Amino acid sequence: MSATPAVLVTGAGRGIGRATAVRLARHGWHVHAGVRSDAAAASLRAESDAITPVELDVTVPEHVEALVDAIPERLDALVNNVGIAVPGPVETLDRAAMHRQLDVNLVGPLAVTRAVLPHLRRAQGRIVFLSSVNGLVSFPFTGLYNASKFAVEAVADCLRVELGPFGVQVALIEPGVVDTDPWHEMDAVVDAVEAALPAELRDLYAGHLAGERQLVERIRRGAIPPETVARAVERALTRRRARARSVVGRDARLMLVMRAVLPARRMDALWTRELGLGPGRAPRAAAAPQERTEVVT
Template sequence: MPSVLITGAGRGIGLAIAQRLAGAGWNVYAGMRTPRSLGERITPVKLDLTNDDHIAELSSLPSLDAVVNNAGIFVGGPVEVLDLDDVRHQLEVNVVAQVAVTQAVLPLLRPRRGRVVFISSANGRLAVPMTGAYSASKFALTALADTMRIELRPWHIPVSLVEPGAIDTDLWRDMDATINSTVGALKPEHRKLYARHIAGLRKAAPKMQRGTAPVDIVAATVERALTDRRPRDRYVVGNDARVQELLRKVLPTRAMDSILARAFGI
């Protein structure tokens, strides 16, 4: 049976992917900061993406046919006021660690012509207000995947991006708390400067939450990326992500900027 490593498999999208692939007969290595049993055919692996030793130990896995780089974090807020340590952490987890994991397991994938999948986001091709650091990390993943897809061609290792829109995960369920935390960290003068942005985000949040899609559609898409005879370079997931991608392609930048500004009350 084929085997796959999934990072961030303890909850949300990663957990859904792990359970779906295990149900389809894959041997799943589930990377989690706090390992726990997730069911048959799933082997918990202690994996904190900020721990170099954990990542180095991945090369000791017995065999591997695929890696799904799913783990990630979200840092929000106006770029002007972002704490630089938070920006560094955003990029460390969402970009640098993805490279490190992939480097660690490529020697296992190469002899089996395995596959590499990155879970990106619709924000990896369209940046929106208040998500600058997060969007930057996902844009970076797009560049890495595009580069690696060509670099790894001699060994027939496909590299795919899965780009979900709004998905029913903790990030969206807890959006009110996330906004409150972001606003609470601002200095009073910055709250005043960005009052319209904050109000627009609070107004838009309920609509975005109602439009979230179930995690299963992402898991199903990842399964396709791992089993399609000719895997795509990109898999866009969710109606909202498809609409965003269409608008990005057909509208001039200034028109797209105006739409986003209005949507966020700016």
């Protein structure tokens, strides 16, 4: 690692990405911070002279291609943080929502990784993927988000082996609930999801959505600050050998223990109870899925 190591952090405009960019800048890194707005860029510049904002929407090929000229020849680390969540019952999610979810959370980060990999190889650098406990345990109402994070886990496992001979290490950070804007906005998000449903589906899933509101309120109380995740990212970048996986948050660790000891039927029953759902309901005709509301993580 060079005297002043360089790192690219995607999704650095808010939440975990911003906390990571600020922390690394304060601890001796030169941070190239991927942002999508001038306001986010100005805010990060005000935090530290060691932060260089870079216009980066990972779903825009021109932005990804421009990274080659925006970062140094030797890049010590890449933090693939950017992500969104497209919520709602799986039945209600249309093809556009599926593509959007996977494009932002999986395809875009892999495009960024491919673009900067020659720079990382020169430095024998590191890649950190911000996954989630949702990449290990599937939560109801975030089916597409779960799928995208499960996919990130699979890809990271492959890259860890494929890039090992080049000296490039790959790590996964798996937080539980983090105290970022999306969790403060979740009540409005659930309302928007419900409002977008056709009348038939809105009635069919009324109990599910009511249970989701109550569950969100309970689990939100245990949210950890984004700075806690930023510390985990820094450890993944600086320890002699990066751990393949780092679970962050008491709730995430508890969920993994439950998944390990409980059979699938018991886990299903747990979710059903937590959401206040009774036995199966009589099937009703479903209308076409509607446009979704997404949550930027």
